[in-house]
Amino acid sequence: MKKTVASLAVMAALLPTFSVYAEGKEQVRKSATTFNVISDIQGDLGDFDHVLKDMNKVTPLSRALIMNGDITPTGQQSQYDDVKRVLNKNKHPENVWSTVGNHEFYAGKWTADGKLSQSTWPNGVTEETLFNRYLQFSGQEKVYHKKELDGYPLLFLGTEKYMKYHDSKMWDEVYMSDEQLGWLKQNLEEYS
Known part of the structure; x- marks a missing residue:
């Protein structure tokens, strides 16, 4: 008792x-401090819409929404636009941050008319274009960055190369530069 x-x-x-x-x-x-973390939207806009509505009911005081990669199915501009459209029609935290995922680079696997054609990689799609689309969507200058939420640091990491563009034997392998790893080490030391 x-x-x-x-x-x-x-x-x-x-x-x-x-x-x-x-x-x-x-x-x-x-x-x-409350924040929501989701990942792998991958074009499922109906589920994304439903999740945003549920999060608003369950955690209405959430201070941030973090989307951890695979925001789009293939990294097409229209797909980012669709995600923004669903996001904008729903109530969500003011802070919306993201990380880049491997699906953000899959546009090169498809032809302009939407047919899967990995044998003709990259089908006219450049790595630079795909990175620029993601960075424009995220509002960041780099795929790695730091945000602060109520005094807490949040560190976001991301691949700096889609390796298939650099080695034909590779696909989704992650590449982090010495600069990014040094940045991570410096921040971990600062906050630990």
Whole structure:
């Protein structure tokens, strides 16, 4: 019985730390920082729309939405536009950040008329074009970057080359430059 009472007392003491309360019609965050992380949208816009609606119901005070790669099926500009359209029609946190995934580079596997044709890689699609599309979508200058959320650092990493453009025997292998790895090391040392 003592353990039960002690456990309940600890829970009662901790719960207010992570709770929210209503003040008029506005919800006010007490002390926890909340953010949502999703990945692999890959063109499933119906599910993406549903997830955004659910997140808004479950975590209305979320401070950020992080999309961890494979935002598009193949990295076509129209696919990024579709993701933005669904995002813009839904309530979501002000901060929307992302990382690049391997699917963002798959456009080179397809012909202009939408037929899979890996034998004719890259089908007129340049690596630079694919990176530029992603960077324009993300609003970042590089695939790796740091954001701060309520005083907490968030480090985002990403491949700097789609290796198939550099070695015909490769496809989705990740390439991180010494610069990116040094940046990561410096940030980990700074924040640890």
